[in-house]
Amino acid sequence: MKSTLRGARSTFKAFRRQAALLTVGLLAVFVAFPTAASADPVPGPPAGWSTVFSDDFAGGSGSAPSGQWMYDTGPGSNFGTGEIETMTNSSSNVYLDGNGHLNITALNNGGAWTSGRIQTTSANVGAPAGGKLEVTASIQQPNPGSGSGYWPAFWMLGPGQWPENGEIDIMEDVNSLSDVAGTIHCGTDPGGPCNEGNGIGSGLQACGGCQTGFHTYSMILDRTDASNESITFYLDGNQYFSVSEGQVGASTWQAAFDHNLSIIFDLAMGGGFPNGQCGCTTPSGSTSSGGTMSVGYVAAYTTG
Structure with a gap:
């Protein structure tokens, strides 16, 4: 025993x-x-900065983004850019993939395109006087070969009158080029110190691999020099364009950028930017349905 x-x-x-x-x-x-859900964690703030907003888009597959966001719905013609899609709140167009990503998908339904546009529920982030604001996101642009007309965007908008109250376009690409453009809008439309409705921007810059993998798109609004504030754009941490208060005048700049703005993600189809780039009407008959912009995280940091 x-x-x-x-x-x-x-x-x-x-x-x-x-x-x-x-x-x-x-x-x-x-x-x-690591699990797919943790593939795109929100980075902690740089030394000397504080996180003031973030979303890692965790949630079940097919679910809606968190209550930090609201939908902008309706015909794209309502937005004044000439785009032709209808923005919806359908989970076919805007949804979490269950692996920590927000997906916005454009669909062609017999010639009628639908897509999605979401923005923060308020103008919630801004650079404090004497400080800085950084807004950044990890994004994979729509698939290579999606075709003409695709217009993914990650941007910010001031409340009230456009363009007087400001717009900062942190990432735009058109026509599946695998490019990136950073642009500001301010002043009056048409013309004015910000050359509206084109704005002051970098123009399309090469963004290799941006349709096949996630890359970071960032903007820093710097108010540390009250006499010459600036906005600088970065791709994967590398500066590619900057614009300063002196280029547009103090009163115009202050009205546009010395206050909080909302954060927006959208995937438009057609409109002035893609049509202007190709000198054609987009989308075309060869444009494929189902191109998706995928967002791994978004965050905003400030210094005080």
Whole structure:
């Protein structure tokens, strides 16, 4: 009986050792290969900065984005840009993928395009006087080969009258070019110090791999020099364009950017920008349905 018990204890200890090794092995696998839901964590604030807004788009597959967002719906013609889609709140157009991403998908329904546009429920982020604001997002642009007419955008809008109360376009691309453009809008339309309705921008810049993987698109609004504030645009942390208060005048700049703005994601189809780039009417008959802009996270940080 004692011999049997010792054998049982020995077998049990061996089992425990094997189970422990198995557990360690599984932990190693999870560490080496993190789950898709944690693939795009929101970065912590840089040293000396504070996080004032963020979303990692966690949630069940097919669910709506969190209550930090609201939908802008209706015909694209309502937005004054010439786009031809209808923006909806359908989970076919705007949805979480269950792996930590917000997807906005444009669909062609017998020649009638639908897509999505969401924005924060208020003008919730701004650079404090004497400080800075950074707004950044990890985005994969619509699939290569989607075709002409696709117009993904990550941008900010001031409350009230456009363009007087400001717009900052942090990421735009058109016609599936795998490019990026950063632009500001301010002043009066048409013309004025900000050259409306085109704004002051970088023009389309090469953005290699931006349709096949996630890249970071960022903007820093710098108010540390009250006599010459600036807005600078970055792709993957590399500066590619900057515009300063001195280019448009103090009163115009202050009305546009010295206050809070809302954050917007949308995927338009057709309109002035894509049509102007190609000198044609977009989308075309060869434009494919189902192109998707995917967002891994968005965050805003300030210094005070």
